[in-house]
Amino acid sequence: VHTFIDELHQELSVLIEKVGGVGRIKGIGVGAPNGNVYTGNIEYAPNLPWKGIIPLARMLQDKFKIPVRLTNDANAAAVGEMMYGAAQGMKDFIMITLGTGVGSGIVANGQLIYGHDGFAGELGHTTIIPDGRLHPGTGKKGSLESYASATGVAQSAIEILENTDRPSSLRAIPTGELNSKAVFEAATKGDEVAKEVFAFTGKVLGMALANFVMFSSPEAIILFGGLTKAGDLILKPTREHLEANVIEIFQNKVKILVSHLKESDAAILGASALMWEL
Amino acid sequence: VHTFIDELHQELSVLIEKVGGVGRIKGIGVGAPNGNVYTGNIEYAPNLPWKGIIPLARMLQDKFKIPVRLTNDANAAAVGEMMYGAAQGMKDFIMITLGTGVGSGIVANGQLIYGHDGFAGELGHTTIIPDGRLHPGTGKKGSLESYASATGVAQSAIEILENTDRPSSLRAIPTGELNSKAVFEAATKGDEVAKEVFAFTGKVLGMALANFVMFSSPEAIILFGGLTKAGDLILKPTREHLEANVIEIFQNKVKILVSHLKESDAAILGASALMWEL
Numbered sequence: 001v002h003t004f005i006d007e008l009h010q011e012l013s014v015l016i017e018k019v020g021g022v023g024r025i026k027g028i029g030v031g032a033p034n035g036n037v038y039t040g041n042i043e044y045a046p047n048l049p050w051k052g053i054i055p056l057a058r059m060l061q062d063k064f065k066i067p068v069r070l071t072n073d074a075n076a077a078a079v080g081e082m083m084y085g086a087a088q089g090m091k092d093f094i095m096i097t098l099g100t101g102v103g104s105g106i107v108a109n110g111q112l113i114y115g116h117d118g119f120a121g122e123l124g125h126t127t128i129i130p131d132g133r134l135h136p137g138t139g140k141k142g143s144l145e146s147y148a149s150a151t152g153v154a155q156s157a158i159e160i161l162e163n164t165d166r167p168s169s170l171r172a173i174p175t176g177e178l179n180s181k182a183v184f185e186a187a188t189k190g191d192e193v194a195k196e197v198f199a200f201t202g203k204v205l206g207m208a209l210a211n212f213v214m215f216s217s218p219e220a221i222i223l224f225g226g227l228t229k230a231g232d233l234i235l236k237p238t239r240e241h242l243e244a245n246v247i248e249i250f251q252n253k254v255k256i257l258v259s260h261l262k263e264s265d266a267a268i269l270g271a272s273a274l275m276w277e278l
Numbered sequence: 279v280h281t282f283i284d285e286l287h288q289e290l291s292v293l294i295e296k297v298g299g300v301g302r303i304k305g306i307g308v309g310a311p312n313g314n315v316y317t318g319n320i321e322y323a324p325n326l327p328w329k330g331i332i333p334l335a336r337m338l339q340d341k342f343k344i345p346v347r348l349t350n351d352a353n354a355a356a357v358g359e360m361m362y363g364a365a366q367g368m369k370d371f372i373m374i375t376l377g378t379g380v381g382s383g384i385v386a387n388g389q390l391i392y393g394h395d396g397f398a399g400e401l402g403h404t405t406i407i408p409d410g411r412l413h414p415g416t417g418k419k420g421s422l423e424s425y426a427s428a429t430g431v432a433q434s435a436i437e438i439l440e441n442t443d444r445p446s447s448l449r450a451i452p453t454g455e456l457n458s459k460a461v462f463e464a465a466t467k468g469d470e471v472a473k474e475v476f477a478f479t480g481k482v483l484g485m486a487l488a489n490f491v492m493f494s495s496p497e498a499i500i501l502f503g504g505l506t507k508a509g510d511l512i513l514k515p516t517r518e519h520l521e522a523n524v525i526e527i528f529q530n531k532v533k534i535l536v537s538h539l540k541e542s543d544a545a546i547l548g549a550s551a552l553m554w555e556l
Contacts, residue, residue, distance in 0.1 A: 034527065044526045092394040106493070108391045108398070115386070115495020116370040117531065125525045126489040130407060138525045211404040215384070215493050217393020247403045247416045248322045249312065253395065 001050055001059065009063050027067035028060060029271035031076025036118040040070045046137030047101045069274040073267050075112050075121060077224060078105025080270030086222050086257045093218045096123065098227035102145040108216050128208045147204040150226055153180040156197045168193035184230050198233040206241025213242065213250050220255035224266060228258045279328055287341050305345035306338060307552035309354025309545040316396040318348045324415030325379045347552040351545050353390050353399060355502060356383025358548030364500050364535045371496045374401065376505035380423040386494050406486045425482040428458040428504055434475045435461045446471035462508050476511040484519025491520065491528050498533035502544060506536045
């Protein structure tokens, strides 16, 4: 962690000098996996190499000598979407990031939901298929993240290839190199196994979104991250299974939108907005 | 519905006169299944005999000539718990009513979560076991309500009795008369099948609560309603399966509390509090 902070300090110092020095910076807003807005710590992030509790905000503050505010990266992205993106003007929406992992930020009554301890919005770890696929980072089975992440998509492809004899161009790729990008490319070329992987991923995601809708009844769900590049390959089954799993009062109401902010811009804009709140 | 309102008017008029007439009443707060705070309607309540959209607030207002505010019965109960009950001083908690059905009210940042359309908090209808038990009211499969309600408990008992040869005192009861109270009484007398029914119900409820915790990270979950009378028969497995299904950052943090308000008092107190907001 210290190496990371030293390198970050070096890189950022150049930028800070360019804009007129540290006196012109109100503070640093950080969006990080398992970042806790109340404590300023990154706590037990299953997808980071840093284990346990990392007091990142304090460490950055000591180094940069300006205030630092930290939150979950998906929470930061949600704020970014609300201020500059697809969720402008909305008071109730859920942001889901479909990347290496699955993150989420929940806005209700126009406010981010932090929960009593700052850890609300870990929707990627909710169980969608009891006794389903093992998540190696958490030890839990059947979580949304174990299916609807880049890793999950690759795993779904590997499972079909290993458990069936179905022909697929993906068989030419060594298992260790099979990733979501390869599955996407095969699917766009009409590979049936690859298409089924996205249909299945969308099914699990849609089932999960249905539960989230019945929790906070959002106006929209904003999807963000690498998997959204698959477009209707994943969005169509997601919409179908969302609608199939919500009760009548929620049907045909919730928009599923894809973020149009540039990759990672939402989180950066949202993190910077954290400082304005101070 | 009109008959109901006429009868209600007759009954309440006596009480209203007793306290000094309608001039001394600021308004009527109503907590009702699928009640919508924004529209004042009861909309598509699966567990009520009234189908479709019932403009109950307007109908009551026309009849009583005073303002009427309506919300979901579980939302009303959550407000009641926050003001007078187990959730006093809490800003983040979830209220779950385990009765004929399963209702819920969610408070985050000290506010009820209504969602964009007023229907947030239908946690009883979230899918916990995909392709699980059919809910006859909604047509959905595997919802929390189809297991963790009084009806669900009776159904779980019937399934074990029909699918196994295990001895049980419950076999003396005709299937049509088997209810959650009978299962509870058998369990307290040591009936193994009845005890297993509560263990299973607690397992499904715990799995569901784990997902809810990872959504809004509440300080406590307040349980309310008939099934809580089963005490540790249901609470112990609920706690166990909640802890087993949340990721590390949520473990051993969330209190599971049983409401100590008298049956239905929470909802009535909470509904009355709706008027103070006006």
